[in-house]
Structure formats: C-alpha cells, structure tokens
Amino acid sequence: xxxxxxxxxxxxxxxxxxxxxxxxxxxxxxxxxxxxxxxxxxxxxxxxxxxxxxxxxxxxxxxxxxxxxxxxxxxxxxxxxxxxxxxxxxxxxxxxxxxxxxxxxxxxxxxxxxxxxxxxxxxxxxxxxxxxxxxxxxxxxxxxxxxxxxxxxxxxxxxxxxxxxxxxxxxxxxxxxxxxxxxxxxxxxxxxxxxxxxxxxxxxxxxxxxxxxxxxxxxxxxxxxxxxxxxxxxxxxxxxxxxxxxxxxxxxxxxxxxxxxxxxxxxxxxxxxxxxxxxxxxxxxxxxxxxxxxxxxxxxxxxxxxxxxxxxxxxxxxxxxxxxxxxxxxxxxxxxxxxxxxxxxxxxxxxxxxxxxxxxxxxxxxxxxxxxxxxxxxxxxxxxxxxxxxxxxxxxxxxxxxxxxxxxxxxxxxxxxxxxxxxxxxxxxxxxxxxxxxxxxxxxxxxxxxxxxxxxxxxxxxxxxxxxxxxxxxxxxxxxxxxxxxxxxxxxxxxxx
Ligand code: NAP
Ligand code: MG
Numbered sequence: 001x002x003x004x005x006x007x008x009x010x011x012x013x014x015x016x017x018x019x020x021x022x023x024x025x026x027x028x029x030x031x032x033x034x035x036x037x038x039x040x041x042x043x044x045x046x047x048x049x050x051x052x053x054x055x056x057x058x059x060x061x062x063x064x065x066x067x068x069x070x071x072x073x074x075x076x077x078x079x080x081x082x083x084x085x086x087x088x089x090x091x092x093x094x095x096x097x098x099x100x101x102x103x104x105x106x107x108x109x110x111x112x113x114x115x116x117x118x119x120x121x122x123x124x125x126x127x128x129x130x131x132x133x134x135x136x137x138x139x140x141x142x143x144x145x146x147x148x149x150x151x152x153x154x155x156x157x158x159x160x161x162x163x164x165x166x167x168x169x170x171x172x173x174x175x176x177x178x179x180x181x182x183x184x185x186x187x188x189x190x191x192x193x194x195x196x197x198x199x200x201x202x203x204x205x206x207x208x209x210x211x212x213x214x215x216x217x218x219x220x221x222x223x224x225x226x227x228x229x230x231x232x233x234x235x236x237x238x239x240x241x242x243x244x245x246x247x248x249x250x251x252x253x254x255x256x257x258x259x260x261x262x263x264x265x266x267x268x269x270x271x272x273x274x275x276x277x278x279x280x281x282x283x284x285x286x287x288x289x290x291x292x293x294x295x296x297x298x299x300x301x302x303x304x305x306x307x308x309x310x311x312x313x314x315x316x317x318x319x320x321x322x323x324x325x326x327x328x329x330x331x332x333x334x335x336x337x338x339x340x341x342x343x344x345x346x347x348x349x350x351x352x353x354x355x356x357x358x359x360x361x362x363x364x365x366x367x368x369x370x371x372x373x374x375x376x377x378x379x380x381x382x383x384x385x386x387x388x389x390x391x392x393x394x395x396x397x398x399x400x401x402x403x404x405x406x407x408x409x410x411x412x413x414x415x416x417x418x419x420x421x422x423x424x425x426x427x428x429x430x431x432x433x434x435x436x437x438x439x440x441x442x443x444x445x446x447x448x449x450x451x452x453x454x455x456x457x458x459x460x461x462x463x464x465x466x467x468x469x470x471x472x473x474x475x476x477x478x479x480x481x482x483x484x485x486x487x488x489x490x491x492x493x494x495x496x497x
Contacts, residue, residue, distance in 0.1 A: 009118065012339035013128065030118045032205070036067045038074055038228060039211040041081035042221025048073040053201055053230060058125040059338050059347035059382040067204050070227035072236040075196070078225040079242040082167040082194040085222030090194055091164075093220070095151035102147035102189060104217040109140045109182075112213070116206055120178050121338045124203040125347030125383070126301050128339050138463055139182035142481070145465035146186035149486060153191065156483045160492040164192030165268060166244035168489065169237040171258075172207075173250045174200035174349050175304035175405075180249055181207045183480050185214075185224060186465075188247070191489035196225045198237055202350045204228040235261075243267060247488065249306075252403075252429075252474050270478025270488045272306065272470060274403040275431030277452070278424035279309030279460065280414075283318040285436035289458065291325050294409070297434060297460040299333060299345050299387050303407040304353070306475075307432035309460055310404060312411045313420055319413045323391075330374045330387050337379070345407055348383040357385050357406035364390050364399040369410075395426065403429070417442065421449045430472035434460040453479075 009029060035052070037044035046052075051069040056062060070078070085091075093101075109116065116139075117131040126135070153162045168188050172180035177199060188195050199207040207226055214224045227233055231254070238246055238261050245268035248258050252273040262269055279297050281290045297309030314322045338346035348354040365371055370392045378384035388408045393400050400410050414420040424433055433452040435443055447455040453471040456462060463469065468479035478488050 009122070009339065012337055013118065014341060030115045030122070032065055032119070032122070034065060036065055036205070036208050036228070038068045038070050038078070039208065039224070039226040040074070040078045040222075041084070041225065042215060047071060047229075048077075053228070055123055055202060055204055057122050057382075058202075058349055059379075059384075061382055064123060065205065067208070067228045070229040070233045070236070075227055075233065075236040075240055078196045078227050079167055079169075079237075079240050081222035081225050082196050083242055085220055086164075086166055086194040089220035090192070090223045093192075095153065095192070098190060098192060099147050099150035101217050101219050102143055102150060102186065105213055105219075106140050106143035106147060108213045108217055109136070109143065109210070113137070113140070116178060116209065118339070119209060120203075120206050121346070123205040124174060124177055125338050125349050127343045127346040129341055129343070130301060130346075135176060135179045138465075139179045142179075142182040142186045142465045146190040149187075150190040153486065153490070156486045157490065157492055159495055161495050162191070162490040162492055165489060165491055166193060167196065167242055168193045168245040168247060169196050169198070169240065169243040170247045171198045171234045171237065171250065172200060174203040175301060175306070177203040178206040178210065181210055184247055184249075185210075187480070187485050188489050189219075189223065191486060193245075193489055194223050196227060196237060196243070198227050198229065198234045201228075201230045238262065245269065245489070247478075248272070252476075255476060268488070270470075270480075271476035272478070272480065273431075273474060273476040274405075274429060275306045275308065275471065275475050276311060276401070276403055276427045276429040277307055277309045277432035277434065278311045278313055278427075278450070279434040280313045280420050280424060280436065280446070281315065281318070281322060282420075282435075282437040282439075282442065283315040284438045285318075286438070286458070287318065287322060287325065290436040291322070291329050293434065293436060293458070293460040294326060295329055295333070298409040299407050300461055302345055302348055302385070304349055304405055305461070307454060307461065309432070309434050310409060311400065311424070311427075312409055313423055314411065314413050315420075316413045316415050323389075323411065326389065327372060330389070331376070333374065333387050335376070335378045335384055335386055345387060348385050348406065351383055353405065354383040354385060357404060357408060360399050360402070360404045360406070361388060361390070361408060364393075364397055367397040367399070369393055369397060369399065395423065401427065417445065421446065425449075425451045428474045431470075431475035432456070
C-alpha cells in the first residue's frame with residue numbers, strides 16, 4: 001500500500017509546483033497514511049464495528065489508504081459530539097471568534113495548498129492543474145468569504161433576528177471533494193452551527209486532511225465531525241433525529257430519496273442535484289472564444305461537473321464551422337496522468353462511473369447517434385475515457401436527456417432564439433446554461449427565459465464565493481454562496497419594531 005510521498009509522485013508531478021511557494025512547514029508533497037479513522041469530537045477513531053473501505057488512485061487502480069466506514073452507531077456518536085460542542089464551547093463563542101477561526105482555517109489551507117492539490121488529484125483523478133488552480137484556491141476563497149460574514153450576519157438578513165440551527169448533517173459527492181466540503185462547512189460554521197460531514201466513498205482524503213486543519217486552527221472539539229463511509233452512512237445521518245438540517249449535494253435520485261425520508265420531520269433541507277446544462281452558441285459569437293468555453297464547459301474535471309455544459313446548441317448558420325474547429329481543438333487535448341501538469345483530461349473517478357459513461361455512449365450509438373473521439377487514445381491502465389462528441393441527436397435519446405457526468409457532449413442545432421430556449425429548457429433539470437453572443441439584449445432575454453439557476457454569458461464554469469449557486473426543477477433547491485447561502489443555515493425571525 002502506498003504511503004509517504006513516493007518518488008513516483010514527485011516524478012509524475014514534474015514542474016507542476018515550480019512557481020508555487022513551498023508549504024509553510026516545508027513538508028514533503030503529501031503524506032498518505034495507510035489507515036484513517038473517523039473524526040468525532042476532535043479525536044480519530046475506528047468505526048465501532050471495525051468496518052473499512054479502501055480508497056484508490058483511479059489513474060492507476062492502486063490502493064491509497066483504508067478509511068473507516070461509519071455505521072449508525074458512529075453517526076450517533078458524531079451527532080452527539082456535535083451537539084455537545086453546540087451546547088458548549090461553540091455556542092459560547094462570539095461571532096468574532098468564529099470569524100477568527102475561519103480566517104485561520106483559510107490561511108492554513110493556503111499554506112498547505114500543494115499538499116491538498118496533490119492529494120485531491122491522487123484520490124479523485126482530476127488534473128493537477130485544476131486541483132492547484134481551481135479547487136484549492138476556490139475552497140480557500142469560500143472560507144475567507146464566510147469568515148467575513150460571521151460577525152456581520154445582521155447585515156445579511158436585515159430586519160430579521162438570525163440564530164444558528166444546531167447540528168447540521170452535510171453529505172457531499174466525489175467530483176469536488178475539498179471544494180464541496182468548503183462550500184458546506186464555511187457557511188454552516190460562520191452562522192454558528194456544528195457539523196457532521198459525510199464525504200463520498202471514493203474520495204474521502206482531502207476532507208479528512210481538512211479536519212486536521214480545523215483542529216490545528218483551534219476550533220473546539222466536535223464543531224466539525226467527519227464520518228467517512230458509503231451510502232448507508234449518509235442514510236444514517238439523514239435518519240438521525242438529532243440533526244436540524246441536511247445539506248446534500250449529489251445525484252437527483254438520492255436527493256429525492258432524502259426528501260422523502262425527511263418528509264414531515266421538520267428538518268431543514270437543501271438539495272444541490274444533477275444537471276444537463278445547455279451551452280448555446282449564436283452565429284454572432286466570438287467563435288474561437290466560444291470553442292474554449294465549450295471545451296472547458298464539458299471536459300473540465302472529466303465532465304464530472306453538475307453544471308457542465310453537456311448539451312451544445314449551435315445556430316445552424318455556424319454549425320459546420322463550430323464543429324470543425326471543435327474537432328480540431330479536441331485533437332489537442334491530452335488525456336492521461338492527472339499528476340502531469342500538461343494533462344487536460346484526467347482519470348474517471350471510479351470504475352463504476354467509467355462503465356456508466358460507456359453504457360451511455362454505446363446506447364447513443366444504438367439509438368442512431370454518431371460518435372466522434374480524437375485520434376489519440378487513452379492510457380490502458382486506470383480508468384480513462386476520451387473526450388467525446390455525440391451528433392445526429394434528436395433530443396429524445398437517453399444521452400440527450402440524462403446526466404452522463406463524463407466527458408461527453410451532445411450537439412444539436414437551432415435557427416432562432418425561441419428555438420434555442422425551447423430546446424435548452426426541454427429537460428427536467430435546471431442548474432446551468434451558457435450563452436455566446438455579442439448582443440447584450442439577447443443575453444438578457446435568454447437569461448430571463450432559460451430555466452436555470454446560473455446563466456453564464458460569453459464564459460462558462462465561473463465560480464465565486466459571493467455568487468449564489470443552485471438549481472431549479474430537479475436540480476434541487478436552496479443556494480450556496482453569497483448572502484443567499486447564509487439563509488440556509490439560519491433560523492430567521494422578524495425583529496419587532
Ligand atoms: P450520489 O451517489 O448521490 O452521492 C452523493 C453523496 O451521497 C455521497 O457521499 C454518497 O455516498 C451519499 N449517499 C449515497 N446514497 C445515499 C443515501 N441513500 N442517503 C444519504 N446519502 C447517500 O452522487 P455522486 O455520484 O457522488 O455525485 C454525482 C452527482 O452529484 C451528480 O448527479 C452531480 O450532478 C451531483 N452534483 C451536484 C452539484 C450541485 O451543486 N448541484 C455539485 C456536484 C455534484 P457514497 O459516495 O458513499 O455513495
Ligand atoms: Mg479515491
């Protein structure tokens with residue numbers, strides 16, 4: 001089993017961090033322990049029944065570490081620890097103390113950015129360039145942003161008295177393990193709640209490392225508890241009577257089940273679910289820039305992105321030109337070792353996700369679609385899938401309707417704005433959309449008429465802690481980020497005049 005920073009990792013990384021400040025402690029790139037326990041009440045412990053799961057490096061299939069698999073008894077212990085902290089030291093902490101600790105956590109994360117980036121890439125398969133330049137800096141940004149709110153909550157919701165909810169259960173997926181942990185923890189803690197966090201089974205390591213920093217920053221024990229495990233662990237958290245709120249990011253199917261499980265229990269719920277984002281290119285757009293946006297929209301993080309632009313809609317007059325340039329651009333994409341800084345598309349997160357992507361594309365061919373993939377292949381070892389275009393799409397095929405969550409883009413054309421909007425909206429999801437056009441009035445009209453929580457114009461996949469993010473329809477409800485994201489973690493009552 002791999003442990004301390006193997007030379008192999010250092011060699012694979014090459015110059016990826018040449019321009020990076022060395023970590024404060026001068027540590028080696030990353031140390032992976034053979035075993036990790038649950039983090040409950042500030043201490044690490046094995047699962048009560050001794051169960052473990054193994055997390056792997058999906059680019060090689062090699063085991064990275066064994067991680068405790070929490071059962072219902074462990075979830076119960078974690079909720080109890082969170083409750084004690086809420087009734088004790090955390091409840092007594094002043095808003096300014098909460099701010100100070102969150103700022104400290106953000107700084108510690110920045111100090112150890114290299115370590116987090118490498119660990120995220122090893123455990124999840126994403127290109128190191130993305131982990132380094134997107135995941136880790138954005139995670140730190142969320143912590144900084146919410147640290148700023150902690151002692152100013154009365155300005156976030158004027159006219160309302162804001163109180164924390166209590167113990168919140170947070171369940172996150174595998175596609176942005178650290179970033180989703182930060183999105184969840186930062187507002188919950190800023191608002192004065194305590195947390196039981198359940199990371200995804202295939203990528204738990206950065207959340208566990210973040211829990212070490214929570215401790216180092218000086219948060220009281222039990223404010224942040226981490227219960228690693230599989231789906232049953234998440235279900236036990238949802239079922240626990242001691243949680244005041246569940247925040248879930250994951251698939252629509254599991255999200256629906258959670259909503260059913262919570263019905264009638266008075267537990268607050270926010271759901272960030274799947275998507276099938278339309279990426280719309282008009283004939284007056286800057287086509288070269290649009291091509292970069294399309295590529296980023298679907299191949300960033302191997303397409304494991306809830307708000308991916310997975311349905312390309314191109315105005316008929318430029319469809320031929322766009323497709324030609326897109327195919328040429330795809331020839332240049334490097335699929336391979338996620339630790340290589342020149343890699344554009346890393347490893348698919350798990351074998352089961354790879355199988356799912358293959359089934360989608362095979363099914364599309366059976367339904368009469370045409371498939372295009374670049375001429376360079378993909379590595380034999382590990383889980384890889386090439387960037388893929390699916391054309392001859394009518395709209396009723398499974399691949400056009402369901403979320404693939406992989407590097408697969410369907411393409412359709414349209415004539416008018418109305419037709420573009422109708423096609424874009426013909427989905428049960430409503431998370432994201434993108435519009436490429438030079439006309440400002442058209443952007444505003446499209447944004448008004450697209451059913452999506454986020455509409456990007458002449459860009460795609462831009463995130464900012466100050467900007468609320470979330471979906472409509474089967475993409476969920478509730479917002480994360482910005483002032484709106486705070487409300488999900490606060491009990492609000494009107495202040496009497
Ligand atoms: P998932 O299967 O729904 O899992 C999400 C999390 O829920 C994981 O921690 C999972 O644990 C846990 N879980 C599984 N079954 C559960 C149950 N019955 N009760 C409670 N928790 C349970 O989703 P995923 O495959 O990890 O993630 C991909 C999905 O997330 C995609 O659909 C994507 O669109 C969505 N997503 C949405 C957003 C957004 O902001 N809207 C952001 C990122 C991803 P295990 O890992 O152990 O199964
Ligand atoms: Mg893993």
